[in-house]
Amino acid sequence: MFRVFVFSMFSLMSTLGWSQGLVVSTHPIYLIAKEITKGVEEPQLLLQGQSGHDVQLTPAHRKAINDASLVIWLGKAHEAPLNKLLSNNKK
Template sequence: MNTLVRSLPLAAALFFSTQLSAQQVVSTIKPLHLIAKAVTDGVVEPAQLLPDNASPHTFSLRPSDMQLLTDAEVVFWVGPDLEQFMLRPLQRTDAMVVQIHSDSDPVDDHDHDHDHDHDHDH
């Protein structure tokens, strides 16, 4: 989540400082499409790479998808844990890449051992 918080202001600044066309903002999956749409706030209509019913675990890019990425100025993606298929294409694009989740995300490192002692003696 920290990556998201740090990346959104930068992405928003880019959207408002340049004129973008509809094909220049790409998101991989539906939740990120909604984030991209909120960040652009009517300035552009982002393109969603994966259909709503597609699994990012088994998805394969088509030539038209590669063209979307080539034309993109900004690409929103979750990260390599979920979208392994995006690693090579993102290395080939000049777009600003906004990764929402990173391996160093502290969410999984949270200690879930909470004190359940009710502070009374028996």
């Protein structure tokens, strides 16, 4: 019984430890990330209602990127306005 309890606690702790903040730039990437992380973590969509070509960055966008452990985006060829913000991020 003790082994089951310890195993359950380690499983719970590892799941909680993984949830660090996943931010994705656009809706197609969001759909892929949501499917991959199903049941583990809910990705945060950065550019809701915007495309990567005409981004209007807000302080909330900057905070989300700074707080995230992982940011997934298409790159500067498709999302040039995010390039400067993400290149300054050391994560």
